[in-house]
Amino acid sequence: xxPKLTDEPRIFxxxxxxxxxxxxEGATTKEIARAAGVNEATLFRKYGSKAExxxxxxxxxxxDVPIGKVSYSGDLEADLRSIVDxxxxxxxxxxxxxxxxxxxxxQRRDLETAFSVxxxxxxxxxxxxxxxxxxxxxxxxxxxxxxxALLGPIMVTHMFRRAGLGLPLPEVDAExxxxxxxxxxxxxxxxxx
Amino acid sequence: xxPKLTDEPRIFxxxxxxxxxxxxEGATTKEIARAAGVNEATLFRKYGSKAExxxxxxxxxxxDVPIGKVSYSGDLEADLRSIVDxxxxxxxxxxxxxxxxxxxxxQRRDLETAFSVxxxxxxxxxxxxxxxxxxxxxxxxxxxxxxxALLGPIMVTHMFRRAGLGLPLPEVDAExxxxxxxxxxxxxxxxxx
DNA sequence: AGCATAGGCAAGCGTTGACTTGCAATCCAG
DNA sequence: CTGGATTGCAAGTCAACGCTTGCCTATGCT
Numbered sequence: 054x055x056p057k058l059t060d061e062p063r064i065f066x067x068x069x070x071x072x073x074x075x076x077x078e079g080a081t082t083k084e085i086a087r088a089a090g091v092n093e094a095t096l097f098r099k100y101g102s103k104a105e106x107x108x109x110x111x112x113x114x115x116x117d118v119p120i121g122k123v124s125y126s127g128d129l130e131a132d133l134r135s136i137v138d139x140x141x142x143x144x145x146x147x148x149x150x151x152x153x154x155x156x157x158x159x160q161r162r163d164l165e166t167a168f169s170v171x172x173x174x175x176x177x178x179x180x181x182x183x184x185x186x187x188x189x190x191x192x193x194x195x196x197x198x199x200x201x202a203l204l205g206p207i208m209v210t211h212m213f214r215r216a217g218l219g220l221p222l223p224e225v226d227a228e229x230x231x232x233x234x235x236x237x238x239x240x241x242x243x244x245x246x
Numbered sequence: 247x248x249p250k251l252t253d254e255p256r257i258f259x260x261x262x263x264x265x266x267x268x269x270x271e272g273a274t275t276k277e278i279a280r281a282a283g284v285n286e287a288t289l290f291r292k293y294g295s296k297a298e299x300x301x302x303x304x305x306x307x308x309x310d311v312p313i314g315k316v317s318y319s320g321d322l323e324a325d326l327r328s329i330v331d332x333x334x335x336x337x338x339x340x341x342x343x344x345x346x347x348x349x350x351x352x353q354r355r356d357l358e359t360a361f362s363v364x365x366x367x368x369x370x371x372x373x374x375x376x377x378x379x380x381x382x383x384x385x386x387x388x389x390x391x392x393x394x395a396l397l398g399p400i401m402v403t404h405m406f407r408r409a410g411l412g413l414p415l416p417e418v419d420a421e422x423x424x425x426x427x428x429x430x431x432x433x434x435x436x437x438x439x
Numbered sequence: 440a441g442c443a444t445a446g447g448c449a450a451g452c453g454t455t456g457a458c459t460t461g462c463a464a465t466c467c468a469g
Numbered sequence: 470c471t472g473g474a475t476t477g478c479a480a481g482t483c484a485a486c487g488c489t490t491g492c493c494t495a496t497g498c499t
Contacts, residue, residue: 059475078272079271092476094459094478095475097458149349155408156346158409160268189433192431202399209398210394216348223391234430235432236430237427238392238395239428239429285448291446
């Protein structure tokens with residue numbers, strides 16, 4: 054048995070929180086150590102490098118995120134709502150983690166492995182999309198495009214809000230959003246049941 | 247007359263290019279100087295600081311961007327296409343500049359002024375949305391939500407592609423996208439004319 | 440031609456970031 | 470209780486970044 058004195062979950066939580074807040078470069082190891090209540094040297098003894106620390110932390114946090122728990126039920130609208138709800142809940146937990154990861158990933162390739170668990174979660178959602186497409190209930194297209202169409206508006210709304218331009222942007226209503234996704238944004242039109 | 251020897255447009259172009267590529271911190275003044283063919287000291291003599299240089303450069307580039315030239319025509323679908331086309335064209339010129347700006351803006355407030363021209367451009371588009379909403383041709387909602395719904399999917403698709411996960415994501419087709427935006431993603435449904 | 444100005448060049452300053460190291464204190468297992 | 474592993478602490482290394490400075494050259498205007 055290896056004695057565990059440090060509170061690793063707390064470290065990982067701090068890492069992700071500061072990563073979302075300040076980005077990879079902006080989240081310094083000193084600040085992480087201070088916020089997690091451990092010594093900076095401990096971080097390097099345990100994880101070797103900042104990149105490895107972030108990899109462990111991000112994968113750890115993603116393995117328990119609501120979006121990984123969505124499953125196929127046969128009810129298209131309900132499943133889309135579940136996906137949207139899960140994304141909103143994930144955003145509540147970890148802020149703008151998805152756009153932040155995508156942005157940083159386009160700059161530093163060494164964070165690619167930090168994306169693996171998140172990517173697996175996305176894969177689950179994509180599978181659901183594909184099933185509904187093959188049943189003819191959703192437009193046939195690259196399922197990642199479908200997912201972008203479903204979550205993109207929410208992500209961008211959050212990005213606008215977080216940009217702090219003084220915009221009182223309302224939170225997206227999951228039900229309205231799924232309806233708009235399915236039936237479009239023309240008003241006063243009989244809904245297709 | 248002040249003699250102008252340095253090629254300012256070239257500097258500004260380099261700044262924006264490296265900013266989109268590596269982010270604010272990642273785009274070092276040394277690399278900018280080298281890529282622009284000027285001496286690093288010149289940058290500081292002319293612009294005082296990195297932040298001011300970026301402010302000037304980003305505002306300069308945004309003042310000539312396609313998305314600022316969209317105008318109201320009375321034809322909803324055509325105008326939406328113009329907006330989408332303008333965004334796609336802007337992305338072709340400057341890559342992921344919008345998500346990058348939004349991400350960086352949430353971290354460094356001193357870049358807020360670098361967003362002013364971009365923000366004015368967005369304002370023009372928002373005005374168009376508001377007009378169509380008041381005519382009852384678009385769902386009544388916060389116009390920035392409408393804009394996010396229209397451009398969000400495209401932005402996110404680009405972010406996925408740029409994240410370099412080896413995904414052969416197809417480019418969004420402007421016409422398809424506007425149709426889906428207006429009429430939704432349920433297939434085999436008679437379109438509302 | 441003459442002069443003010445701008446830019447190139449090279450060296451350097453101060454700070455900060457990731458990462459290391461040696462030592463003492465502490466913890467757990469056997 | 471004892472030994473081996475883990476952490477805290479403090480100091481420090483090294484590189485990079487933003488930014489400055491002094492000097493010299495080149496330019497363009499009058």
